Amino acid sequence: MPAPPADPSSAERLDRLTPEERSRNMARIRSHNTKPEKIVRQLVTALGLRYRLQRRDLPGKPDLVFGxxxxxxxxxxxxWHQxxxxxxxxxxxxxxxxxxxKLARNTQRDTAAKLALQRLGWRVLTVWECETKxxxxxxxxxxxxxPPLAPE
Ligand SMILES: [Zn+2]
Incomplete structure (x- = not known):
């Protein structure tokens, strides 16, 4: 697993947190290039599906995009996503x-991204970390x- 990027400002923030908050934050940083995401990518690849990663032009920057x-x-x-x-x-x-x-802000962001994507005609699927187990x-x-796309 790659080391988290050096970011002095976030290290400073961590200093002001309670031990519990700090350990949660560290857990988040450790899981940044996340194992659940890798598992989903492997499963999807094994199904023979092609995708793109994190298109920044889409609301909420979805993890996998099937154009x-x-x-x-x-x-x-x-x-983190409740x-x-x-x-x-x-x-x-x-x-x-x-x-x-904090978590309410995350879920509000998730809902807003989902609605924005749906308005643009995207179908939005969520895979939860626990499902990757x-x-x-x-x-x-x-x-x-x-399912496989119908041939044109
Ligand atoms: Zn879960």
């Missing part, structure tokens, strides 16, 4: 207001959601 299918995939961490009913999405009891407002099942889901 001809007009479909995008976001690979979301269960905690996967509903998922144990990994549970908000910590310590410093709850901090987490609630059962890759066989996830691959079946992806195969169902991204």
């Amino acid at each position: 001809p299918r007009r479909t995008v995939i976001f690979v979301h961490g269960c905690f 996967h509903a009913h998922c144990p990994a999405g549970r908000i910590p009891t310590g410093n709850r207001p901090f987490w609630e407002s 059962t890759p066989g099942k996830l691959q079946k889901r992806l195969a169902r959601l991204l």
Whole structure:
């Protein structure tokens, strides 16, 4: 896994956080070039599907873009993107207001990006981090959601 980029300003910010917040932040940095994303890319490649990564011109910068299918995939961490009913999405009891407002901003951003993409005619799929722990099942889901294109 590549080392996180040196960023003194974020290191300073980390200094002002509680130990709990700091460890969460470190977890996020470690998972930056994320394993879940790599798993999804491998599964999709194994299905013979072609995609592009993180098109910056699209709202929310989706992780995988399937142009001809007009479909995008976001690979979301269960905690940072608040996967509903998922144990990994549970908000910590310590410093709850901090987490609630921070995570609410993330989910608002996610919703706004999804709506903007849909308005542009994109189908938006979300793969949750916890789904990448059962890759066989996830691959079946992806195969169902991204069937072969009909020949022209
Ligand atoms: Zn989850």
